[in-house]
Amino acid sequence: MRLKCQKKIYTNFKAMANRNLSSAKNARNDEFYTQFHDIEKEIAAYLEYSPDVFRGKTILCPCDDPYESNFFKYFALKFNEFGLKKLIATCYAGSPIANRELSLFPDENEENKTTRNPHKIEITDNDGVRNLYDVELLLANDRNHLTRLKGDGDFRSNEIKKLRDEADIIITNPPFSLFREFLAWLVEANKQFLIIGNMNAITYKEVFPLIKENKMWLGRGFNAGNAFFSTPLVKEYAEGVYNPDTGLVKFRNCCWFTNLDHGRRHQPLQLMSIKNNLRYNKKLKGKEFYDRYDNYDAIEVPFTEMIPNDYDGIMAVPVSFLDKYNPDQFEILGITQRNDDPYKIKKYTKADYPNANDLNARGVIIVEGKPKSMYARVLIKKK
Numbered sequence: 001m002r003l004k005c006q007k008k009i010y011t012n013f014k015a016m017a018n019r020n021l022s023s024a025k026n027a028r029n030d031e032f033y034t035q036f037h038d039i040e041k042e043i044a045a046y047l048e049y050s051p052d053v054f055r056g057k058t059i060l061c062p063c064d065d066p067y068e069s070n071f072f073k074y075f076a077l078k079f080n081e082f083g084l085k086k087l088i089a090t091c092y093a094g095s096p097i098a099n100r101e102l103s104l105f106p107d108e109n110e111e112n113k114t115t116r117n118p119h120k121i122e123i124t125d126n127d128g129v130r131n132l133y134d135v136e137l138l139l140a141n142d143r144n145h146l147t148r149l150k151g152d153g154d155f156r157s158n159e160i161k162k163l164r165d166e167a168d169i170i171i172t173n174p175p176f177s178l179f180r181e182f183l184a185w186l187v188e189a190n191k192q193f194l195i196i197g198n199m200n201a202i203t204y205k206e207v208f209p210l211i212k213e214n215k216m217w218l219g220r221g222f223n224a225g226n227a228f229f230s231t232p233l234v235k236e237y238a239e240g241v242y243n244p245d246t247g248l249v250k251f252r253n254c255c256w257f258t259n260l261d262h263g264r265r266h267q268p269l270q271l272m273s274i275k276n277n278l279r280y281n282k283k284l285k286g287k288e289f290y291d292r293y294d295n296y297d298a299i300e301v302p303f304t305e306m307i308p309n310d311y312d313g314i315m316a317v318p319v320s321f322l323d324k325y326n327p328d329q330f331e332i333l334g335i336t337q338r339n340d341d342p343y344k345i346k347k348y349t350k351a352d353y354p355n356a357n358d359l360n361a362r363g364v365i366i367v368e369g370k371p372k373s374m375y376a377r378v379l380i381k382k383k
Contacts, residue, residue, distance in 0.1 A: 118153030219256030
């Protein structure tokens with residue numbers, strides 16, 4: 001199907017990607033769209049490690065309106081350079097910004113704008129398209145197709161599952177509220193993927209085993225873990241979170257989750273001896289030694305840069321360690337938020353402490369004779 005459009009339509013391609021796949025009436029405030037330069041920077045890490053990582057592959061972007069998504073925009077422009085076999089992008093019914101400036105089908109108008117059917121674009125050939133001002137040329141090519149979806153575009157539908165099964169790599173920013181379910185959807189099909197999520201997801205019972213078993217890891221990441229997304233759903237944000245001038249919302253502790261390899265995860269982490277470094281000794285508040293957990297056979301390492309080079313036992317490190325985790329250098333044993341962890345050596349009772357249940361669900365350090373619950377820690381050991 002050919003598409004008639006004007007070049008001015010595409011001047012609004014700023015930070016537009018990823019659609020919440022639940023129905024509009026049940027959608028949470030998950031409409032956050034990834035910026036083009038963040039996608040470009042992340043993908044570069046995989047190309048540096050393996051230049052042909054995408055060659056001959058079919059990429060599916062299942063949370064992405066084809067005309068609003070920076071994921072679609074990026075891979076459409078790089079189609080020939082990467083040697084892609086096919087690029088598929090789909091949107092869901094009722095997306096608040098889908099096609100707000102562009103009518104994709106002749107029978108769509110302002111009256112049925114909010115109820116228009118979701119659609120997909122399948123690109124199998126990029127014949128000289130250099131930018132999305134020429135996007136109509138993609139669809140003028142008989143090898144590329146724009147079609148309506150029969151269903152609502154939800155990733156859980158059989159229609160999108162078939163596209164998932166056809167794809168080699170799935171790349172998108174899924175709705176944060178559906179992260180667990182979306183990841184399970186990927187794992188079920190045994191697909192390669194690159195998706196965005198909150199770092200807190202690492203502690204989820206559905207997520208951490210994948211990291212422990214080296215079936216998923218963190219990507220290159222956002223600068224200092226801070227990501228800036230645009231959103232059409234403006235609401236009250238805390239000071240410094242939303243910038244009305246740029247229309248961007250700041251999210252802390254965002255990261256890329258993937259099972260595509262990249263060079264950074266094979267860079268050895270520089271270790272140190274705390275006894276010989278006064279600057280880090282101050283971080284231990286004047287103490288010479290690391291704290292030892294009361295209910296785990298492990299020492300507390302409060303900062304990743306403080307991992308000692310002269311200790312061979314179990315260490316409890318911050319979750320942020322995974323951003324620098326090298327599977328050739330360390331083994332991940334567990335996490336301190338599991339009641340049945342085999343490395344736990346003590347269980348508290350309410351006869352000892354009224355908050356025993358909370359203590360048993362966490363790692364505990366004794367401070368001035370009293371138990372102190374710690375934040376989630378990853379248990380590691382040097383190889």
